[in-house]
Every structure is written in structure tokens, then in C-alpha cells.
Amino acid sequence: MPAASPAAPNLLAISDLHVGYPENRDITDRLRPASSGDWLLVAGDVGERAADITWALRTLTQRFAKVVWAPGNHELWTPKDDPLQLRGEQRYQYLVDLCRGMGVVTPEDPYPVWHGPGGPVTIAPLFLLYDYTFRPDGAATKEAALARAYAAGVVCTDELLLHPDPHPSREAWCAARLAITRRRLADRDPSLPTVLVNHFPLVRAPTRILRYPEFAQWCGTERTSDWHVRYGASAVVYGHLHIPRTTWHDGVRFEEVSCGYPREWRQRKGEPGIPRQILPSGDRAGG
Numbered sequence: 001m002p003a004a005s006p007a008a009p010n011l012l013a014i015s016d017l018h019v020g021y022p023e024n025r026d027i028t029d030r031l032r033p034a035s036s037g038d039w040l041l042v043a044g045d046v047g048e049r050a051a052d053i054t055w056a057l058r059t060l061t062q063r064f065a066k067v068v069w070a071p072g073n074h075e076l077w078t079p080k081d082d083p084l085q086l087r088g089e090q091r092y093q094y095l096v097d098l099c100r101g102m103g104v105v106t107p108e109d110p111y112p113v114w115h116g117p118g119g120p121v122t123i124a125p126l127f128l129l130y131d132y133t134f135r136p137d138g139a140a141t142k143e144a145a146l147a148r149a150y151a152a153g154v155v156c157t158d159e160l161l162l163h164p165d166p167h168p169s170r171e172a173w174c175a176a177r178l179a180i181t182r183r184r185l186a187d188r189d190p191s192l193p194t195v196l197v198n199h200f201p202l203v204r205a206p207t208r209i210l211r212y213p214e215f216a217q218w219c220g221t222e223r224t225s226d227w228h229v230r231y232g233a234s235a236v237v238y239g240h241l242h243i244p245r246t247t248w249h250d251g252v253r254f255e256e257v258s259c260g261y262p263r264e265w266r267q268r269k270g271e272p273g274i275p276r277q278i279l280p281s282g283d284r285a286g287g
């Protein structure tokens with residue numbers, strides 16, 4: 001257990017709350033900090049519909065001292081039954097404005113510094129998307145990778161609902177986000193370590209246990225494979241895979257913090273939707 005007293009603030013993280021499911025909405029409604037100073041990192045897939053996303057983030061801001069959000073692919077969908085029909089960049093900007101109105105930190109805001117136990121650490125929420133470079137073995141191109149996914153029947157719904165407008169493709173949007181984010185990270189205080197928060201894993205290794213390797217092409221980009229080292233990460237927080245666990249890459253702790261769908265969390269031991277403690281780091285080596 002961490003050495004900090006119960007009253008000391010913690011840096012906590014969760015992702016993939018998917019509050020469109022009533023059971024997950026209940027989990028979100030029950031989320032409480034252990035200390036009045038706790039921060040909550042929310043690594044995407046809060047929900048799909050603007051009203052759901054608004055409800056969830058507003059609820060969390062009423063409980064936690066600070067909420068930091070990075071978008072998941074589901075927030076970027078344009079569901080046919082959502083009154084908000086904005087697509088792509090416009091939808092993302094709408095969500096950023098929504099967050100700012102509630103005091104939620106987004107990838108477009110100055111990176112906050114955690115000064116609690118385990119700090120000072122720069123908290124960097126990232127929006128990077130994916131670019132089909134996590135291809136299945138033997139697939140040399142995006143087209144070949146997609147064909148393999150269609151054949152296996154595991155095509156991500158993003159192909160239908162995540163529109164990249166005005167970019168010509170999701171991978172072009174990803175390239176633009178990588179360029180913007182590299183500049184932002186280069187401008188951070190280099191004397192502080194970071195906690196990088198991204199919906200998708202920054203390295204490919206955690207996707208190797210996916211049941212369908214064809215799905216990995218929607219799970220990140222090879223272009224971030226050294227970011228945890230390059231940008232001095234003391235921890236990397238991500239979700240999307242719905243496989244909550246801790247792994248270590250080049251000595252850096254990666255935390256997959258998904259709640260996931262009811263059919264997934266019902267199969268796990270323990271209570272669903274408990275935020276993961278990121279800092280102070282506690283005794284997790286090898287976990």
C-alpha cells in the first residue's frame with residue numbers, strides 16, 4: 001500500500017467509462033475521491049453522445065479537485081441519434097470548449113503540474129489518434145491490414161462513425177496531432193518528469209494480447225514508440241483496450257485504466273470502476 005496517509009491527495013486515473021450503459025453511468029455517479037485534493041485523469045471513451053459526455057465530466061468535476069481529459073475514439077464519433085452532429089475537428093473543438101466551461105483540462109490547455117505526493121510532475125493529456133501502423137503480421141499496408149480485419153469480422157466502428165473532417169483520413173488527422181503535440185511537449189518544463197495521458201497506448205506491446213490482432217491497427221501509432229523515454233514519463237496512462245493492467249516498458253510504468261463494458265467488467269474480480277492510483281506510485285514494480 002502507498003505510504004501516504006489517507007488524507008494526502010492522490011493522482012488517480014480511469015478511462016472507458018462508456019456512460020451510455022446505465023450500469024456504467026451508475027459507476028460514474030458513485031466515483032468519489034479518497035481525499036478532497038485528489039485529481040482524476042480521464043483517458044477517453046467517456047461516452048458517445050454530447051449530453052452523456054457533459055453529464056459525466058460535470059459529475060466528476062463536482063467530486064474531484066481537478067479533472068483532466070483526453071478524448072477517446074468514442075467521444076469523436078458522430079452517432080446518428082445525437083443532436084450534436086458535428087464531425088471531426090469541429091466535434092473535438094466543441095468538446096474542448098465544453099470542458100473549458102467546466103474547468104476540465106484538455107490537450108489544448110497548458111499542462112498542469114501535480115504538486116502532491118510523488119510530484120512535481122507535469123500532467124500532459126494527449127490527443128493523438130491512430131494511423132493503422134499497428135498492422136497484423138504480414139500486412140504491409142493499411143489496405144492489407146483493413147482487408148484482414150474485414151475478413152476476420154473485427155472492423156472498428158470508427159470506420160463508420162469517426163469522421164476525420166477536414167482531414168482527408170484518420171491517419172492524416174493523427175499526423176497533424178502528432179506534429180502539434182510534439183511542439184507542445186518540447187515546450188514543457190524539461191526539469192520535471194511527466195505523466196502522459198492518452199486514450200491509446202503509446203507503444204504497441206500492450207496490444208499483443210488482443211484476442212484479434214487485426215484490431216490493433218485502431219489502437220495507436222508506431223510514431224510514439226519512444227515518447228515515454230523522450231518526454232521523461234514517470235508513468236503513461238491509457239485505456240481503449242479494455243484490458244486493465246500495469247506493464248513496464250523501458251523502465252516506465254504503463255497503466256491501462258479502463259472500466260470497460262458491463263459484459264467485460266462483470267467477468268473481472270473486484271469492484272468495477274475503481275480509479276487507479278498513479279501518484280504517489282506506491283509499490284507496484286513488476287505488477
Ligand SMILES: [Fe+2]
Nearest residue numbers: 016045240242
Ligand atoms: Fe472504450
Ligand SMILES: [Fe+2]
Nearest residue numbers: 045072073240
Ligand atoms: Fe476507445
